[in-house]
Structure formats: structure tokens, C-alpha cells
Amino acid sequence: MLAVGIVGQVMIERHAQSSVRAELVTSGSVFDRIRALRASSLADSADVLARDFGFRAAVASGDQATILSALANLRQRVGVPYAFVVTQDGDVIGGASETLRRTVGTIPYKLAAGRHDATVTSGRAVYRVVVSPILAPTEIGWVVFAVPLDEGEMQALEKLSAIPLTATILRHDGTGWVPATGGLRLPAGAVDRFMGADGSHQDRPALIRTSEGSAIALARPLASTSDRPEAMLLLTYPLAKALAPYRSLQIGIVLSGLIGLILVLWGSDRLAGSIARPIVALDDAARALEEGSRAEVTVIGHDEIGRLAVSFNRMSAGIVERENRIAHLAFHDTLTGLPNRVLFRQQLDAALGRAVRLGEQVAVLCLDLDGFKIVNDSFGHPTGDALLRVVGEIVSARATDGIVARLSGDEFAIVLPRFEGDRPRALAQSIIDAFREPVMVSGHSILTGCSIGIAVAPGDGDDPSGLLKNADLALYRAKQDGRGVFRFFEPGLDAAARRRRQIELDLREALHKGQFRLDYQPIFDLKADRICGFEALMRWDHPTRGLVSPVEFIPVAEESGLIVAMGEWALHEACREAQRWPEDMRIAVNVSAIQFRNSGFANIVVQALSRSGLDPRRLEIEITESVFLEGSGPTLDLLHRLRALGIRIALDDFGTGYSSLSYLRSFPFDKIKIDRSFVAPIAGDASAAAIVRAIVDLAGAFHMETTAEGVEDPEQLAALRSQGCSSIQGYLFSRPLTVEGVRKLLQDQGMKRTPELDPVPIERVFAEPPKPLSAPLQAAGR
Numbered sequence: 001m002l003a004v005g006i007v008g009q010v011m012i013e014r015h016a017q018s019s020v021r022a023e024l025v026t027s028g029s030v031f032d033r034i035r036a037l038r039a040s041s042l043a044d045s046a047d048v049l050a051r052d053f054g055f056r057a058a059v060a061s062g063d064q065a066t067i068l069s070a071l072a073n074l075r076q077r078v079g080v081p082y083a084f085v086v087t088q089d090g091d092v093i094g095g096a097s098e099t100l101r102r103t104v105g106t107i108p109y110k111l112a113a114g115r116h117d118a119t120v121t122s123g124r125a126v127y128r129v130v131v132s133p134i135l136a137p138t139e140i141g142w143v144v145f146a147v148p149l150d151e152g153e154m155q156a157l158e159k160l161s162a163i164p165l166t167a168t169i170l171r172h173d174g175t176g177w178v179p180a181t182g183g184l185r186l187p188a189g190a191v192d193r194f195m196g197a198d199g200s201h202q203d204r205p206a207l208i209r210t211s212e213g214s215a216i217a218l219a220r221p222l223a224s225t226s227d228r229p230e231a232m233l234l235l236t237y238p239l240a241k242a243l244a245p246y247r248s249l250q251i252g253i254v255l256s257g258l259i260g261l262i263l264v265l266w267g268s269d270r271l272a273g274s275i276a277r278p279i280v281a282l283d284d285a286a287r288a289l290e291e292g293s294r295a296e297v298t299v300i301g302h303d304e305i306g307r308l309a310v311s312f313n314r315m316s317a318g319i320v321e322r323e324n325r326i327a328h329l330a331f332h333d334t335l336t337g338l339p340n341r342v343l344f345r346q347q348l349d350a351a352l353g354r355a356v357r358l359g360e361q362v363a364v365l366c367l368d369l370d371g372f373k374i375v376n377d378s379f380g381h382p383t384g385d386a387l388l389r390v391v392g393e394i395v396s397a398r399a400t401d402g403i404v405a406r407l408s409g410d411e412f413a414i415v416l417p418r419f420e421g422d423r424p425r426a427l428a429q430s431i432i433d434a435f436r437e438p439v440m441v442s443g444h445s446i447l448t449g450c451s452i453g454i455a456v457a458p459g460d461g462d463d464p465s466g467l468l469k470n471a472d473l474a475l476y477r478a479k480q481d482g483r484g485v486f487r488f489f490e491p492g493l494d495a496a497a498r499r500r501r502q503i504e505l506d507l508r509e510a511l512h513k514g515q516f517r518l519d520y521q522p523i524f525d526l527k528a529d530r531i532c533g534f535e536a537l538m539r540w541d542h543p544t545r546g547l548v549s550p551v552e553f554i555p556v557a558e559e560s561g562l563i564v565a566m567g568e569w570a571l572h573e574a575c576r577e578a579q580r581w582p583e584d585m586r587i588a589v590n591v592s593a594i595q596f597r598n599s600g601f602a603n604i605v606v607q608a609l610s611r612s613g614l615d616p617r618r619l620e621i622e623i624t625e626s627v628f629l630e631g632s633g634p635t636l637d638l639l640h641r642l643r644a645l646g647i648r649i650a651l652d653d654f655g656t657g658y659s660s661l662s663y664l665r666s667f668p669f670d671k672i673k674i675d676r677s678f679v680a681p682i683a684g685d686a687s688a689a690a691i692v693r694a695i696v697d698l699a700g701a702f703h704m705e706t707t708a709e710g711v712e713d714p715e716q717l718a719a720l721r722s723q724g725c726s727s728i729q730g731y732l733f734s735r736p737l738t739v740e741g742v743r744k745l746l747q748d749q750g751m752k753r754t755p756e757l758d759p760v761p762i763e764r765v766f767a768e769p770p771k772p773l774s775a776p777l778q779a780a781g782r
Contacts, residue, residue, distance in 0.1 A: 011279045012253075018286040019312070020163065020237050021205040024218040026319050027161040027235060032220065033326045034160070038147075039117040039130050041334075045078045046132035046143040048409040052373070056136040057561030057594065059085060065599065067093050074143075077381065082127075082146035088139070099123045100146060107131060108142040110225035119149070119222035119231050121171045126180045126231045128222075136560050137501060149231070154181050160322075163237055170219075170232045177232065184236060185211035191234070195219065207239070214239040248304060278305045286312070333406040335385055336392035344405035344413055348464045351403075351417040352457055362457045363416040363424040365402075366471040367395065367431065370449040370483040372410040379444055387441045387448070394439075398430050413468070428452045428486035435484075451478040452486035460489045503556045506542065511565055516540055518573050519736035522745070523588065523707060523729045526721055531749070533586030533620070535729060536574040537736050538566065558594050567595040568604050575612035575619065577739060581746060588620040588650065593627040597634075602641055609645075616646035622673065624652050628663060639667050650707070654695060664702055672699045674725070676710025682723075683715035693723050700724070 049055055049070060058066035071083040071094055084094030084104050092105040103122040108131050111118060117130045130145040147153070154167040170191060171180040177191035187209060194208040194217060208217040215236040221229040331343040339347065348364065355362045369391065376384040388410065395412055396404045401423075403415040416424055431450065438445040453475025461467035474489040481487065510516060520534035540548040557563040571589055578587035595601060609616055621642060627635050639649055650671040651663065664672075674695055681688040692708070699706045708720050711730030720728055737745060 011283065014283065018283060019315075020216045021218075022286055023161065023163050023315070023319075024165065024205045024216060024235050024237065026323075027163075027165060028218050028220050028233075030160060030322060030326060031157055031167075031233065031235075033330065034157075035128070037326070037329055039128070042078060042080065042130040042145045042147075043116050043132050044408055045074065046083075046130065046145060049074050050132050050134040050143050051409065053559075053561075054373075056134060056140070057564065059087070059134050059141050060136055060561035061564040061598070062087075063599070064093055068095075071143075078145070080145045080147050082148075084144040084146070085134070085141055086144055087141045094144075096146070097123075100125075100127070103127075104129065104144050104146055107144065107225060108133075115223075117223075118225045119229070120224055121180075121230045124171075124180065125150070126169050126171050126222075136504075138505065149181070151181050161235075164241070165235050165237045168234045168236070170234050172230060180231065184234070187211065191219075208236065210236065210238075252304065278309065336389050336406050338392050338396070338412075339403065339405040341405065341407045344403070344407065344415070345464050345468075347403045347405075348415050348467070351415055352462065352464065352467070354417065355457060356462070360418050362467075363414075363419055364455050364457075364467050364471045365399075365414040365416070365424060365428060365486075366407075366453045366468070366475040367412040367414070367450050368452075368475055368479070369410040370451060370479075372448070375446055375448065379442070379446070383442045383444060383446075387439065387446060390439055390441055391450075394434050395431055398434065399427060402427070413471070424454050424456065425486070425488075428454060432484060432486060449484040451475060451483050453478055453489065454486060455489040500556055503553055504560050504562070507540075507553060507557055507560070507562050507566075510540060510542070511562065511569075515542065516566065516569065517738075518570060518577070519738055520577075520587075520742045521729055521736040522734045523586075523727050524733055525727050526725060531585070531745075532727060533588060533618075534578075534581075534737075534742060535588040535622075536570060536590070538570055539736075554592075558592055561594070563592045564595050564598050567592055568608075571604060572608045572611065575608045575614045577742075578618060579612045579614045580743070583615070583618070585746075586618050586620050586648070587614075588622055590622045590652065593624065596623060596627045596638070602638060605642065605647065606645070617648070620648040620650055620671070622650045622652040625663060636667055664698070664704075668702060669704055671705040671707055671726075674706060674708045676730075679708045679710050679716060679720070679730075680712075682719045683713070689719060689723070692720070692725070696724050699726075 052070070054066070055070050057063075058070070067085050071085065075081070075083045082094065082096050082100065082104075084092050084096070084101070086092055086105055086108050090105050090109075092101045094101070094104075096104070100122045103120060107118065107120065107129050111131060116132060117128065119126060119128050121127075126149045128147045128149055130147075132143045133139045134141045134143060149169045154169065157167045158165060166184050168184040169180040170177045172178075177195070179186060190209050194206065205216050205218040207214050209215075215238045217234060217236040220233040220235070222231045222233060224230040331340060331346075332338065333340045348362075351362045354360065369387075372384065372387075375387055388406070391410075391412065392404065392406060395414065399414045399416070401416065401419070403417075405413050405415075407413050414427070416427065431452065435449050438447045440446075453471045453473065455461060455467050455471035455474060457467050460470045470489040474487045477490075478485050478487040517539050519537045519539050521537060522531045523533045523535060524530070525532040538550060538554075540550075540553055542548050554563070557566055571591075574587050574589050578585065581587075591601075598604075605619075605621075608614075609619065643649060648670040649667070650673055651669045652673045653675045654672045663669075672695060674692060678688055678691050678695070682692055683689075696706050705726040707727045707729060708716075708725050709729060711717055711720065711728045711732045713732060716730075717728065717732060734745075
């Protein structure tokens with residue numbers, strides 16, 4: 001009987017330790033998955049910001065105010081204390097201690113390819129760092145989150161466990177492992193002895209000596225930027241607490257043993273049947289649970305063993321429930337409940353494998369909302385989140401034969417396996433039609449749209465990455481073609497994307513090496529019959545490709561944000577050169593809408609004028625109607641500020657937009673530039689002549705000047721004179737001239753640096769007007 005009591009005590013202690021070990025292993029696995037989910041969530045949040053066009057432009061132009069504002073908003077939304085931007089030069093933008101900033105600045109360069117998070121030490125603190133690249137489309141920097149692994153983080157982890165364990169972060173100080181967070185006091189060298197010389201206790205629970213006594217512990221190394229971890233997560237549970245629930249049982253066994261000494265022969269079989277077998281069953285179940293299997297024991301009776309079995313079954317069910325919940329979070333989007341990118345890739349890979357075996361086709365549709373940023377800015381992020389949920393429901397309702405997933409931000413994707421006929425086209429059209437009507441979200445009627453790119457396997461790719469990339473290229477083409485449409489992938493899109501990336505790389509090098517120059521096209525005053533100014537035109541002399549057409553490189557510069565730096569250089573250079581001309585010669589500079597909306601544009605103009613010494617009244621800024629597309633309020637304020645300095649404002653390409661008349665009423669422009677599409681047919685087309693006449697009369701009513709662009713023959717000149725146009729420019733009188741050509745022209749015509757100049761007739765400027773170039777060359781030169 002005494003032996004049975006001893007065996008019972010040993011079994012109970014083993015079972016208690018086994019249960020705690022199982023819970024520690026489960027808690028460690030849960031913590032690992034939560035860390036992974038948290039890192040993935042932070043990476044997705046950083047990726048949303050990194051994909052934002054305005055943010056990429058701010059990083060490309062070094063606009064720290066915009067970057068810091070975006071980081072502050074992101075920190076508040078995501079709930080992290082530190083967020084940074086690390087540039088390609090290693091500069092760190094974001095508020096934190098200098099020690100942490102130095103640590104963060106090196107992490108993107110230390111991480112291995114494919115990794116986006118790590119746990120590092122900075123001083124005496126330990127941080128989890130998540131890195132997301134900023135692509136435009138090449139890598140121009142990184143968004144970096146730094147989350148301190150402090151007492152608050154550890155307490156949050158402790159609450160997730162079914163037992164009151166203690167979570168402690170350990171850091172290596174060069175001589176051994178020491179606690180980085182409080183809550184657990186360890187004797188010197190205790191962790192090193194626990195780990196052993198070969199680190200054998202890293203992956204399984206074992207006993208460790210603490211200041212409060214023995215405890216069962218599990219060490220989880222936290223991946224750093226190198227092969228050797230800089231920190232570990234140590235989970236401990238005091239052995240005394242593990243045995244506390246069994247004290248009553250142990251006492252009962254002892255008492256039973258004493259009583260059983262009298263009835264040993266009669267009670268031995270009964271005791272073995274009522275205690276030993278249930279404990280063995282509990283032990284087996286605990287071992288199975290420790291190995292990750294679902295374990296449950298049969299409850300017999302209502303004694304301590306029975307209550308222990310009930311508690312064990314409840315604990316096992318809780319572990320399974322938590323694992324199922326974690327698994328769902330790992331493969332589904334928390335906002336919409338749709339599959340996330342990980343599950344989408346798995347489903348796409350499975351569909352492609354089945355298609356190869358059965359000779360079927362698989363279509364991938366990439367869907368992106370049009371104007372989603374405006375919805376967020378106008379109605380707030382809660383309304384934007386609600387809109388994403390509604391979009392998920394709408395798309396899922398129409399793609400019942402496919403798999404709908406939310407990849408990131410406002411980007412969704414659909415896999416269509418085993419489709420028949422023209423199903424991808426029909427599905428894309430039905431989704432686009434569904435968004436033509438306003439959507440009610442949180443009490444707001446929101447009119448949004450979507451663009452869709454489609455790639456079909458095996459013709460457009462036979463692996464998930466290639467197929468998804470090609471669908472994304474088709475989506476990019478749909479965005480370029482006016483949004484609210486769908487496009488199928490074409491092989492030329494991939495080549496065009498590569499060509500665009502190469503142009504962007506060459507543009508960055510051109511900015512660094514000074515490969516740009518300005519040419520100047522004269523503007524002639526028809527009333528005074530003289531040159532009244534010049535328009536600055538940017539030219540790119542590529543070292544191997546020669547002169548690159550602005551039609552080819554200006555759109556790439558605008559999309560990548562490089563137009564801001566290029567435009568700033570052009571403005572400074574034009575003002576500097578114009579200062580050398582006679583004082584009645586004006587200089588006109590085209591300004592991109594992206595450059596104009598830059599928060600520092602007014603300061604750039606003031607700097608260009610002050611450094612060059614140019615009179616502001618001699619500078620003319622040319623803008624197009626596109627500067628008003630994102631709201632006219634701030635735009636009009638900036639225009640009035642520039643006008644107050646004495647700078648002239650011209651509306652370029654008039655009549656080619658949508659709301660020109662409303663802009664004329666909102667702001668008194670100094671000049672309207674008549675687009676060449678109206679000038680070219682003016683001599684032989686009565687309707688074109690009527691349009692030009694109407695523009696001239698409209699400008700006169702608003703006391704504005706007019707300049708006709710693209711004048712190339714005498715008949716056009718005569719027609720424009722008769723219509724009352726103020727000034728003209730075009731190949732009839734002069735091609736764009738180099739700096740030396742302008743100086744020679746002014747010198748030949750006797751235009752000296754005097755405030756008052758006699759008019760110089762056009763006939764005297766050019767005795768023989770140059771012959772017009774062929775149409776393609778004219779378009780490229782302009």
C-alpha cells in the first residue's frame with residue numbers, strides 16, 4: 001500500500017509537470033503564431049503606406065514633413081510606438097532615441113532576402129522590428145516598425161495562456177543571458193546552466209532554478225538579423241504552483257495509505273483500479289497533448305481524479321479552440337473575412353496544378369478600387385474599412401464560381417478555376433457595372449469604381465507568381481486607360497513595364513549626373529511684332545540613347561515622383577538664364593500638377609527668384625487643368641500667393657480638359673494658351689476658327705492674353721492675326737533654341753539690356769522662316 005502511495009505521488013507530480021510542459025509548449029506555439037501574425041499585420045500596414053503614391057513621392061523627393069506626418073498617422077492607426085523611414089543612403093526619418101535610430105538604420109541591410117522582421121537589442125532594450133520596402137517601383141527605402149518587447153508586451157502574452165505562467169525577455173550581454181524585462185529574478189548563470197553547453201533545452205521544457213525556487217521553463221530563441229539570436233523568450237511556471245491543485249489528492253492518498261495498512265490485502269486491487277488507471281490515462285493524454293494531438297480522457301466518478309479529468313478535458317478543448325482561431329487568422333483577412341494573400345497563393349497553386357493535369361485554364365483577376373484614398377480622406381478610415389467590407393460582399397456575390405481574396409489595402413483578387421467560354425470577361429464587366437451606382441456605407445452614399453486586370457493560365461503564365469504579376473500589369477494598364485475598365489494581359493505589357501523601370505533608373509542617374517538641359521522657344525507678340533519672351537522646354541540628352549522624347553520620360557518622372565526634383569532644377573535654371581536677357585523678356589516655365597501640389601512649391605519659386613535675382617514679373621508659370629482635380633481650394637490659395645509676388649499665371653492646353661470655364665471664373669489667369677489641336681486646322685476648318693475666336697473673345701472678356709501654340713504655316717498666322725490672338729509660338733518662326741542660340745538671337749536682333757526696347761518686326765527677326773519639320777519630329781521636339 002505504501003508503494004502504491006509513493007507511485008501515486010510520483011505519477012501526480014509527473015502528470016502535473018507533463019501538463020505544465022504541454023501548456024508551455026502550446027503557449028510557446030501560440031506566442032510564435034501571434035508574433036508571426038502581428039509581424040504580418042504590421043508588414044501589411046507598412047506595405048499599404050509604402051504603396052501610397054503620395055508617400056512614395058515624398059520619400060523620393062525627401063519631403064520629411066510629409067513623411068513624418070504619414071508615419072504619425074500610421075503609428076496611431078496601427079498602434080506601434082515607433083515608425084521610421086530608412087532611405088537608401090541609410091538616413092533614418094522618425095522620432096526615437098539616437099541609439100534606436102542607429103540600430104534601425106542598419107537593419108534593412110542586415111536582413112536576409114525574403115525576411116521582413118527580426119528581434120534585436122538596442123542598449124538594454126529589446127525590440128521587434130518589421131521592415132517593408134518602398135517601391136517606386138524600384139526600392140527607394142524602407143518603412144520600419146520598432147515595437148519594444150517590454151513589461152506590457154509580456155503581460156499581454158501571459159494573459160493568452162491557460163496557466164498563470166511568467167513571460168520574460170532575455171538578452172545576451174556578451175557574457176551570458178540576462179533578463180531584459182522584470183517579473184522574474186534569476187540567480188547569476190541560471191539561464192546559461194539551463195540552456196546547457198549544446199543549447200539542448202531550447203526546444204523543450206525543463207527545470208530551472210529561480211530566486212523563488214524550481215520552475216518549469218521553456219526558452220524560445222527570437223530570430224535576429226544574423227544566425228545567432230540576440231534575445232530569447234523564457235516562459236516559466238513555478239513547480240510549486242503546478243503541484244498545488246494536487247495537494248488535496250496527495251493528502252488523500254497519504255490518508256488512504258495509512259488506513260489501507262489495516263486493509264491492505266482487501267483494498268489493494270480496489271485502490272489500483274480507482275487511482276492508478278485514471279492517472280495513467282491522464283498521463284497518456286498529457287503526452288499526446290504535448291505532441292500536438294487532440295487528447296481527451298474518460299471521466300469516471302466525481303472525486304479528485306474525476307475533477308482533474310474534467311479540468312484536463314476543458315484545457316484540451318481550449319487549446320484546440322485557440323489553435324483553430326489562430327489558424328483562421330493566419331489565412332483570412334481580419335477586416336473582410338476573405339482569404340488573405342497566403343491562402344490565395346495556396347489556392348492558386350492548387351488550381352494551376354489541377355489545370356496542368358486536366359488541361360484546363362485558370363484565370364486570375366486583380367481588382368483595385370478607384371479613388372479609395374479620397375474616400376479615406378473624406379469620410380475617415382472607419383468608413384473606408386466599411387466600404388472594403390461591402391466591396392468584398394459585392395465581388396463575392398458575383399464570383400460564386402471563384403475564390404475571392406483581399407490581398408492588401410483596396411486590392412482584391414479572384415481565381416477562376418475550370419471556367420467555360422468568356423467567363424473572365426463577363427465577370428469583370430459585371431463587377432465594373434456593379435460599381436457604377438453609388439454604394440451606401442455607414443450612412444454615406446459613395447460613388448466609387450474599380451479597375452481590373454486579367455491573366456489566363458497557361459498562356460499568360462504557369463506559376464502563381466508569374467500569373468499574379470501579369471494580372472497586376474494588366475491592372476496597371478487599365479488604370480492608365482482611364483480607370484473603370486478591365487484589360488487582359490498582353491506580352492507587350494511586361495516589356496513596357498521593364499522599359500519603364502529602366503527609364504526610371506536612367507532618370508535617377510540623369511538627375512545625379514546632370515544630363516538634362518533647357519531649350520527655349522521664342523514667343524512672339526503679334527500686336528508689337530516682336531519677341532516678348534521664351535518658353536523653357538526640358539531636354540534629356542541620354543549618353544547612349546541620344547535625345548529622349550519628353551513624351552517618353554515625363555510620364556515616368558510624374559509617376560515616380562522624380563518630376564518634383566526635375567521641375568525644381570528647371571525652375572532654377574530658367575530663372576538664372578532669363579536674368580541675362582533684356583529686362584522686358586519673360587520666361588515661361590511649365591509646372592507639373594504633381595510638382596504644383598508639393599507643399600514646398602511656393603518656397604521653391606521664391607528661392608529660384610531670389611538666387612537668380614530675376615524680377616518676379618518676368619516669370620510666367622504655366623499650369624494645366626489637372627492641378628484642380630484633387631480640389632480647387634488649396635490650388636487657388638497657392639495661385640493667389642504666387643500672383644501676390646507679381647508672378648504671371650498661364651493656363652496651358654486650354655479647352656482639352658473638362659471644366660475650363662469654371663477655372664476661369666475661379667481665378668483671373670494672365671494668359672490662356674490655345675492648344676495646337678485647335679490651331680492646326682484653323683486655316684481650313686471653319687469650326688476650328690470659330691473655337692479659336694470664341695477663346696480669344698472669352699479671354700478678352702476676362703482681360704487675359706492669348707498665346708496660340710504650334711503655328712507652322714503662314715495661313716495659320718494670318719488666321720490668328722485676324723482673330724485677334726495676342727501672341728504665338730511655333731516652328732513657323734523658330735524651333736526651340738539652345739542657350740547659345742537664344743543669346744545669339746537676342747544679340748543679332750540688337751536686343752540689349754535696356755528697360756525700353758523698340759519693337760522688332762517678325763519679318764526682320766527671320767528673313768527666311770525655317771521650313772517646318774515632319775509631323776513626328778515636330779511632336780517629339782515639342
